[in-house]
Amino acid sequence: MWTKENIPDQTGKIAIVTGANTGIGYQTALALYQAGAHVIIASRSLENASEALNNMEATSGKGSLEKGLLNLASLKDIQKFADNFIKKHKKLDILINNAGVMTPPAAKTNDGFELQFGVNFLGHFALTAHLYSLLKQAPDARVVTLSSGAYKSAQQIDFDNLRSEKSYDAFREYAISKLADMQFTLELQRRVIQNGDRILSLAAHPGVTETSLSRHMPEEDFKAALKQFGELMPAWQGALSPLFAATSPLAKAGGYYGPDEENELRGFPGPAIINEIANDKEAANKLWQFAENATGINFFKTK
Numbered sequence: 001m002w003t004k005e006n007i008p009d010q011t012g013k014i015a016i017v018t019g020a021n022t023g024i025g026y027q028t029a030l031a032l033y034q035a036g037a038h039v040i041i042a043s044r045s046l047e048n049a050s051e052a053l054n055n056m057e058a059t060s061g062k063g064s065l066e067k068g069l070l071n072l073a074s075l076k077d078i079q080k081f082a083d084n085f086i087k088k089h090k091k092l093d094i095l096i097n098n099a100g101v102m103t104p105p106a107a108k109t110n111d112g113f114e115l116q117f118g119v120n121f122l123g124h125f126a127l128t129a130h131l132y133s134l135l136k137q138a139p140d141a142r143v144v145t146l147s148s149g150a151y152k153s154a155q156q157i158d159f160d161n162l163r164s165e166k167s168y169d170a171f172r173e174y175a176i177s178k179l180a181d182m183q184f185t186l187e188l189q190r191r192v193i194q195n196g197d198r199i200l201s202l203a204a205h206p207g208v209t210e211t212s213l214s215r216h217m218p219e220e221d222f223k224a225a226l227k228q229f230g231e232l233m234p235a236w237q238g239a240l241s242p243l244f245a246a247t248s249p250l251a252k253a254g255g256y257y258g259p260d261e262e263n264e265l266r267g268f269p270g271p272a273i274i275n276e277i278a279n280d281k282e283a284a285n286k287l288w289q290f291a292e293n294a295t296g297i298n299f300f301k302t303k
């Protein structure tokens with residue numbers, strides 16, 4: 001059983017956790033800080049980031065903390081966050097693409113993309129691209145992207161509906177955003193290797209964990225989900241799979257990790273299932289091209 005106690009000493013490492021003000025992101029950032037890392041609490045609210053930072057500091061971890069303003073629903077704000085980070089730091093050891101939104105009422109990012117696709121995938125694609133040159137400066141950098149068991153409900157990405165041109169189905173779009181996170185993780189690993197770089201790209205999911213992710217779910221849907229999926233894990237336990245991916249020497253390039261029991265719903269970190277659609281290289285390549293066009297970023301040519 002892999003727990004927080006198995007995290008190797010992180011002294012000297014620099015980590016960014018997106019959406020670290022609450023839920024799984026908070027617990028992930030806290031554990032990295034306690035293990036000695038310098039952790040950037042990236043949040044779309046500096047007030048919430050400050051509160052999280054104070055609460056983490058109160059545990060007297062071995063590491064250090066910093067906060068950063070990051071709104072993943074705006075490509076301009078993502079660039080600003082990355083520029084500030086690059087001004088201050090010379091390398092990045094761990095990037096945890098954790099922030100997420102699930103089944104909100106129909107909405108779009110500042111750049112006109114369906115909100116879940118825009119925040120959960122496209123924003124993290126842009127962030128990773130902007131920070132790639134600093135990831136290359138760390139000896140064994142890792143990028144961990146949070147997916148979800150829900151990705152398996154998505155059959156394909158409808159490229160003609162990523163700005164909700166045709167219709168909006170809250171759960172379908174969530175599943176698509178999480179499939180995109182899987183395809184991105186695997187495609188990034190292939191391209192890193194092609195590029196001759198040493199960065200690990202991994203995905204993780206937290207099974208069913210009690211956080212504020214269900215904030216947009218109607219009460220009756222939440223109750224029905226609880227009936228279907230059973231007891232929710234506490235957030236510290238949900239954070240273990242991303243922590244395993246980010247720190248364990250056992251985690252492998254292009255690996256996907258999640259809870260190891262009850263169809264990946266609960267338990268402790270273990271390998272999770274990567275299905276054929278997630279592994280589809282042609283589809284991932286198409287997604288990559290789309291993302292580069294949509295963000296105006298040439299991934300491997302950013303500064």
Ligand SMILES: NC(=O)c1ccc[n+]([C@@H]2O[C@H](COP(=O)([O-])OP(=O)(O)OC[C@H]3O[C@@H](n4cnc5c(N)ncnc54)[C@H](OP(=O)(O)O)[C@@H]3O)[C@@H](O)[C@H]2O)c1
Binds near residue numbers: 048072
């Ligand atoms: N909980 C589960 O059972 C479960 C299952 C599968 C996958 N996941 C994944 O785990 C990750 C963490 O979710 P969680 O369960 O910890 O949910 P959560 O408690 O709702 O936390 C989500 C975090 O994402 C942030 N966020 C949302 N929109 C953002 C934006 N536009 N810009 C920047 N940050 C934004 C939130 O900020 P605010 O606090 O300001 O809203 C919050 O910090 C997500 O990727 C989620 O899809 C969770």
